[in-house]
Amino acid sequence: MSTEMIVIYGLAFVLTLVSFLKDPLKTKQGLKKGMKSFMKLMPVLLPLFLFIGILLTLITPEFISRFLGEDSGLLGYVFALSIGSITFMPPFVSFPLGKELLESGAAYPQVAGFLVTVMSVGLVYYVAESRFFSRKSAIYRNAVSFIGALIVIAVVMVVFA
């Protein structure tokens, strides 16, 4: 169990307890509401996880390091950004991969572009996000993150040049 999990479970437990002592009825209402929004997420979530499962199978770390490496040039950037935007990867996979890529000779800006898009551009989440908010809002958030990745690449190029 990671620290963040202990903290979040602890927090939820303590707050529920405090809430219950203050007002049991309201607490029940709150828990019900939480449950409801969880249930609302479920139908979107299940196909999403199937998609993530397929992505994790096809786009493996080995696959990525084959394309991002020494002398991959402009194509390497295009690849880094598109794979980063499309795919999903838990942080405990993506950052060690980033480290490995650097060690095997990939350029810093490329790795930065990949890592930023993999975290913040979630085309995987697009369906869920546009259902919750609006299509436009989902596009804006992803566009801002993608532009951010481009800016990060530029900044890293300047600093690590």
Next chain:
Amino acid sequence: MIKFCRKNAFICLLVSGLILMSVIDITLTYQAFDHTFTQIISMLMIVPPIFVLIGLFDVWVPRQTVIKMMGQNSGIKGMALAFFLGAFSAGPTIAAFPLAMVMLKKGARYQNVLFFLMVWSSLKLPIVFFQITQLGIGFASLINVTMFVVFVLGALVSEKVMGKKELAVFYEKARATE
């Protein structure tokens, strides 16, 4: 069948992908199911307390408070709070959507909610710390500071681009959700 696929294009795409994978190499399909299962489990581990917190937030924090802290006139304080909430979070971005929805429903400003989502997606403290251990503090800080600036500007610009009319519809929709 065609009707179903028109309505659920995403699911049909996934199923065809799986069929294609099975034809090429059935072990790929097994792997995909295996990954799906692991991801669902890891999500089910972290997500329940988040929804407990969302529910409690919904019943205990009055609309007036949210409007004051993160609403139209909350200014820099609203952005700061959005950052704080996003940074001290855990869990996948997808768990942030329902929470963001409750914020909007209670009168938080779009710009702040969008900023919160952006921070949650990539500037969560637990992830930032992990990132530093993997990439070194120099490289990690460069990425994170740049993204922070981009997110602040991006959130402000997105609200402007959205336009008043569309924002009004958007807030209305958020308020109508139960």
